[in-house]
Amino acid sequence: MIGISDPRMAGRFMGAQDGAMPSVLLMRLEHAAALGPCDRAALAAAVSTFERVPARSVLVQEADRPRTGYAIVEGFACHYRQGRDGKRQITALLLPGDLYDPQASILGGADYGVATLTGCLVAAIGAPALERLKLEHPRIARALTWALLTEASTAREWIVGLGTRPAGKRFAHLICELQARLQAVGLASETRYRLPLTWEDLADTLGISLVHMNRVAQELRDTGLIIFRDKILTIEDPARLRVFADFNPAYLHLTPPAA
Amino acid sequence: MIGISDPRMAGRFMGAQDGAMPSVLLMRLEHAAALGPCDRAALAAAVSTFERVPARSVLVQEADRPRTGYAIVEGFACHYRQGRDGKRQITALLLPGDLYDPQASILGGADYGVATLTGCLVAAIGAPALERLKLEHPRIARALTWALLTEASTAREWIVGLGTRPAGKRFAHLICELQARLQAVGLASETRYRLPLTWEDLADTLGISLVHMNRVAQELRDTGLIIFRDKILTIEDPARLRVFADFNPAYLHLTPPAA
DNA sequence: CGATGATTTGACACCCCTCAAACAAAGTGG
DNA sequence: CCACTTTGTTTGAGGGGTGTCAAATCATCG
Structure with missing residues (x-):
């Protein structure tokens, strides 16, 4: 597997794809709360790089302490855990517009892996930029909380499905x-x-x-x-x-x- | 089933149990971040009532928009969803020190039910008091976020269990x-x-x-x-x-x- | 002592897993 | 251009884990 931290990849697509991320991410976040033009601009500005990631690449290693958030712009990715016996269970699917928030760092390390399933176009947002975004744009903060709660709710629905x-x-x-x-x-x-x-x-x-x-x-x-x-x-x-x-x-x- | 909003129940145990909640809730929250004496006092003060709830009572109805948070002080409760065919799937167990946060109201309504499994002693915290607590006590806010993330992580682990x-x-x-x-x-x-x-x-x-x-x-x-x-x-x-x-x-x- | 709820046991069927192998499509190297 | 590999899909056969149905046992309680 190839990690996206490979320097040959970084930033290669800035500019060209500049407008793509906000479109799909905004479509998703605006289900939570209306965002102003100022919010949107800040969100677009917070993205440090766009990266093209091949299928089956690990974005966040289990037991990592990631310092970057990711938003999927194109392609499918997933949260997963791998058992000792090699069995993989996917615990969430990340679709375009979904994001992985290293807020998880509050927990002191990721307790699951994040990997691409198909080739993906990924927007990376540094943890500090994300923190600033939350502080200065309450509507974005609210939207991110909404996204987190929705993820949790979806996880519960998957439990229901697997159980019943x-x-x-x-x-x-x-x-x-x-x-x-x-x-x-x-x-x-x-x-x-x-x-x-x-x-x-x-x-x-x-x-x-x-x-x-x-x-x-x-x-x-x-x-x-x-x-x-x-x-x-x-x-x-x-x-x-x-x-x-x-x-x-x-x-x-x-x-x-x-x- | 008897809801805890029954006025005969409310507040009956204030005073006598006054110290019990903070003890078990604090033990839990302090796994996330050290709290100062000021934080602890604010937390204790935010509790509006202690209520004794019989086993198998519904605390939050599916499709409700709850205006109260609950912390379990004694007993076991659960999150669950009920299927059309009557099958119940429990999606989380709430133990003493765990809390149900109506932050879910951001979502515009609970998408699951919360019920007691055994008789419980429950501390109720009004949504406004909870909001104030988060604003004025950043360490508590952080601890509550930690609790939310931990719940999500536990849900993922349950998915792994059910799936593999x-x-x-x-x-x-x-x-x-x-x-x-x-x-x-x-x-x-x-x-x-x-x-x-x-x-x-x-x-x-x-x-x-x-x-x-x-x-x-x-x-x-x-x-x-x-x-x-x-x-x-x-x-x-x-x-x-x-x-x-x-x-x-x-x-x-x-x-x-x-x- | 009857009623209710919780636990236990047995029989049988079916969902789903494992093992195995064939098949297809896409790349790779000679 | 063709063997060859790799990855993904399809099919078959047999076995084991779980569900369902049914009934007996047990405990608690009014």
């Missing part, structure tokens, strides 16, 4: 979740999005074996709920899929609170 | 986790603590059926790892249990960070 739903419904539920989250940043329609993960990644997310993952996916195809070809996922019957998966998007908190 | 560990190791892991967390607030020795939950509560926590829960527990007893009688859990061989469960307490972040 059979593999098929679990996959269906994940498909619904990704549709909602990707649509929130403009990367999915009601019925279609790009899902560039391998069966193995999905299996490690759903807590099932690769073999069973394949069978479960076929079942969803055979029952006419989805089509999945060339990494493009098409939902054939959204309403029926949501019922089947027992999906209720409330836990994603994608609609801005009244306050 | 068989039921027996999952139970063993939970036993280790509870030992560490209870010891941190003075309610467990290295080998012994009170675990006042029913098999059903534990089954709903581990994501297995009540019947299987029973078998798995017997297995741990038969292999000489634990004794569990009269709600008292005794760990016969802590080292062997931790190896069996693949338990690494790092995710609990119970040792204060250097910073």
